[in-house]
Amino acid sequence: MAKGIMYIDGQRVPFDGEKNVLAVIRKAGIGMPTFCYYSELSTFGACRMCVVEDEKGKIDTSCSMEPRDGLKIRTNTARLLKHRRMILELMLASHCRDCTTCEKNGECRLQEMALRFGVRKVRFADTRPHYELDTSSRAVVRDPNKCILCGDCIRTCEEMQGVGVLNFAHRGSDVVVCPAFDKKLSETNCVSCGQCAAACPTGAITIVNEIGRAWHALQDKNTRVVVQIAPAVRVAIGEAFGLAPGVNALDKLVTALKMMGAEEVYDTNFAADLTVLEESAEFLKRLEAGGPFPMFTSCCPAWIKYVENENPKYLPNISSCKSPMEMFGALIRDQYKAKDAEDGKKTFHIAIMPCTAKKMEAAREEFAVDGNPDVDLVLTTHEVIDMIKEVGILFADLDGESPDLPFGMGTGAAVIFGTTGGVAEAVARHVMEDKSKNTLNAIQFSGVRGTDAIREVTLSVGDHELKVAVVHGLVNAKNLLKEIDAGNAYYDLIEVMTCKTGCVGGAGQPHGLTPEKLKRSAGLYEADRVSLIKTSEKNPIATEILEKLGERSHELLHVHYGHK
Numbered sequence: 001m002a003k004g005i006m007y008i009d010g011q012r013v014p015f016d017g018e019k020n021v022l023a024v025i026r027k028a029g030i031g032m033p034t035f036c037y038y039s040e041l042s043t044f045g046a047c048r049m050c051v052v053e054d055e056k057g058k059i060d061t062s063c064s065m066e067p068r069d070g071l072k073i074r075t076n077t078a079r080l081l082k083h084r085r086m087i088l089e090l091m092l093a094s095h096c097r098d099c100t101t102c103e104k105n106g107e108c109r110l111q112e113m114a115l116r117f118g119v120r121k122v123r124f125a126d127t128r129p130h131y132e133l134d135t136s137s138r139a140v141v142r143d144p145n146k147c148i149l150c151g152d153c154i155r156t157c158e159e160m161q162g163v164g165v166l167n168f169a170h171r172g173s174d175v176v177v178c179p180a181f182d183k184k185l186s187e188t189n190c191v192s193c194g195q196c197a198a199a200c201p202t203g204a205i206t207i208v209n210e211i212g213r214a215w216h217a218l219q220d221k222n223t224r225v226v227v228q229i230a231p232a233v234r235v236a237i238g239e240a241f242g243l244a245p246g247v248n249a250l251d252k253l254v255t256a257l258k259m260m261g262a263e264e265v266y267d268t269n270f271a272a273d274l275t276v277l278e279e280s281a282e283f284l285k286r287l288e289a290g291g292p293f294p295m296f297t298s299c300c301p302a303w304i305k306y307v308e309n310e311n312p313k314y315l316p317n318i319s320s321c322k323s324p325m326e327m328f329g330a331l332i333r334d335q336y337k338a339k340d341a342e343d344g345k346k347t348f349h350i351a352i353m354p355c356t357a358k359k360m361e362a363a364r365e366e367f368a369v370d371g372n373p374d375v376d377l378v379l380t381t382h383e384v385i386d387m388i389k390e391v392g393i394l395f396a397d398l399d400g401e402s403p404d405l406p407f408g409m410g411t412g413a414a415v416i417f418g419t420t421g422g423v424a425e426a427v428a429r430h431v432m433e434d435k436s437k438n439t440l441n442a443i444q445f446s447g448v449r450g451t452d453a454i455r456e457v458t459l460s461v462g463d464h465e466l467k468v469a470v471v472h473g474l475v476n477a478k479n480l481l482k483e484i485d486a487g488n489a490y491y492d493l494i495e496v497m498t499c500k501t502g503c504v505g506g507a508g509q510p511h512g513l514t515p516e517k518l519k520r521s522a523g524l525y526e527a528d529r530v531s532l533i534k535t536s537e538k539n540p541i542a543t544e545i546l547e548k549l550g551e552r553s554h555e556l557l558h559v560h561y562g563h564k
Contacts, residue, residue: 004069009076021065021073022050030075033084033113035201036150037063040500041159044151049084049113053077085117093124095202096145102203103141109201110148131176136186138363139356140197140205147177147204153196160500162475163306165190177204189309191302193474193498194356194507207356207508211383211390217348217376218261224345226264226336227257228328229403231272231410232354232418232503233381235523236510240385241395245516246523251400253352253384256393258401267403268351269410271328272417272426275299276536277546278557279321279423280430283493287464292317294469294484294491297423299323301361302498304561306474311481315562322559324417325351325358326367328407329374330556331545350377352384354418354506357498366559380508406541412531414539419521420472420502421448421455424495428468429535431461440534449525451501451518454480456491464492472497 003016006024013028020043025032035047045064052062052073059079074080091110099105113119131144151168154177158164165179165188179188197205217223229250238249254265283295298304298319307314322330329349336347351358361367362375379387388395402408413429416422425448432439446457448468453476457468469491471477477496483489499505504520533539546553 002067002069004067006067006070007072009074015067018067020063021052021067021071022062024067025052025062025075032062032075033116034063035109035113035148036152038152038156038199041152041155041199044155047148047150048087051080051083053080059083081117084113085119088114088117088119089122090124091148092119092122094126094128095148096143102146103206103209104146104203108203128173134184135208136184137190137192137208138186138360139190139192139194139208140185141208142178142185142205143203144176144178145204146202148202149175149177150201151177152199152201153177153205156195156199158475160195160473160475161191161193161498162478163189163191166196189306191305191309191474191498192357192360193302195499196507197356198507198509207380207382208359209383210359210377210379211387213377214350214379214383214387217350220348222345224264224336224340224343224347225262225350226266226332226347227262227350227352228266228268228271228325228332228407229253229352230268230325230354230418230503231415231422231524232506232509232520233352233384234527235418235504235520236354236516237381237385238395239510239516241388243396245519246521246526248523248527249395251402252395252398254403255398255401256388256395259393260387260391262350264404266328266407267410268324268328269414269417270407270539270542271324271331272414273411273536273539273542274327274546274557275321275324275417275423276413276426276430277542278327278553279319280427282319282321283427284431287492294494295319297493297495299417299423300357300496300498301355301364302357303474303477303496305357305360306477306498308561310478312562314481318561320558320560322367322557323358323361324414325353325378326361326374326559327557329362329367331407333369333372333374334556348376349374350379351375352379352381354381354503354509355499356380356507358508366561380506382508382510385510409539409541411533411536411539412528413534413536415527415531416524418503418524420497420500421450421470421495422502422524424448424457424468424470424493426536427493428457428459430537432459433462435535466492468492469494471495472502473500474498 006013008028015024018024033049036044043063045061050062051059055072134142154166157166234248234250235246238247257265296318332349358378362378367374413426428443448457455470459466501517505517
């Protein structure tokens with residue numbers, strides 16, 4: 001890895017392994033503007049905002065320059081500032097500028113850069129055609145009129161997820177980002193992960209906004225609003241209110257939801273414990289029956305959609321367990337049926353999720369009874385943040401309140417569901433015969449935790465040596481399937497998370513593709529560390545519910561994809 005000294009605006013700056021000059025500039029404390037650069041994606045160099053000038057007057061993009069010992073550059077000369085303002089003005093000229101009603105208002109990078117560089121008027125006419133909004137997806141809305149052609153969504157869909165739904169079409173001034181043959185997203189193999197929306201710097205791709213439906217239910221006196229909160233939400237929502245990434249703000253969120261009108265607020269951790277118990281039992285049955293293996297986890301709806309679209313032969317390998325959100329939904333519907341009839345109310349079930357694909361999952365016919373969905377509405381972390389701000393609640397100053405019982409109790413095994421490796425670790429804790437602290441520590445340090453795209457662990461369960469894989473990022477899961485198909489790899493259990501780092505990096509979380517995701521994971525592991533109960537079978541309410549359900553547990557808590 002290259003080492004040396006660069007001179008940036010006259011400042012001596014050492015570099016050691018940074019992949020480009022842009023990283024060195026930021027290391028020097030200079031906030032270089034970019035639209036098309038994410039460290040997690042390939043370098044594209046399309047927006048030209050990060051240009052620098054060397055001592056000979058040559059201008060080049062810093063994102064595509066390799067650091068060189070002795071290199072001298074300027075980042076803010078008169079020429080560069082003029083260049084950036086012209087780029088911004090040209091972008092704005094061909095951009096829909098209804099900023100006050102845009103979903104990204106206040107969080108749009110184009111808006112931010114125009115303000116930063118003092119672009120107050122646009123001298124050029126907008127000659128681009130007007131494009132129709134694509135509202136066909138359950139997860140995201142696509143508005144080509146706000147696209148700045150940075151290519152972030154294209155590279156995210158291809159490089160992180162391996163789906164490749166979006167690309168550039170046409171030439172010259174007619175270039176537009178769209179699916180092949182200008183299809184609607186619902187007509188493509190889109191898995192609704194929403195990572196394109198997380199990467200988009202403008203309002204060209206945004207999350208479907210369902211805040212209006214939530215307010216309608218919360219303000220209806222004849223409606224009982226019951227809310228569940230996913231594990232990953234608690235360690236991200238505070239970022240929007242000045243709390244550090246990874247701080248567990250669950251109790252504050254419970255208070256805020258009660259202030260907004262929610263009658264009961266529960267923790268999805270409870271259903272995650274049910275998932276561990278049911279998934280582990282299913283896995284042990286497969287061991288006795290000899291397969292089919294590998295068994296894939298079923299918590300991630302985007303992963304399931306990918307298998308349906310691209311590799312349906314693996315549908316029997318997916319666990320029959322519903323996701324924790326849908327298990328909770330089925331239980332709420334079942335538990336509140338008699339109470340609704342007695343009180344003359346309707347129970348409206350809201351799930352607060354870090355994931356846009358959960359909106360798609362809630363709309364699947366498998367999770368509805370007589371046309372009524374088990375989960376009435378899915379709100380992302382971002383939508384709930386907007387609701388809290390709308391009401392004017394000072395979130396950081398709130399006193400916390402615990403989730404309600406009986407469905408507010410969860411274990412440490414459940415809370416780590418929100419990060420990559422968490423589901424596999426929770427199942428491992430349950431199936432291991434030795435439940436001692438040393439065993440739990442051994443699982444923790446076995447390799448199941450980490451950030452590597454694909455991680456392999458071997459666990460001894462009874463007479464079996466089990467091979468477990470953990471994979472995050474759909475493109476990595478795609479590559480793992482190829483290795484399995486080629487006979488180069490074998491696993492008994494595979495945990496798949498579509499989003500990198502798992503649910504903490506879901507597209508419904510604040511701030512998109514950021515390093516905060518790792519701090520969020522650390523926050524979940526800290527919540528597990530201080531939890532009094534570490535394994536799911538020790539959740540007394542979860543085990544009691546399963547005993548009461550008996551044979552009905554399969555009807556309520558399981559599903560078979562690809563079978564009518």
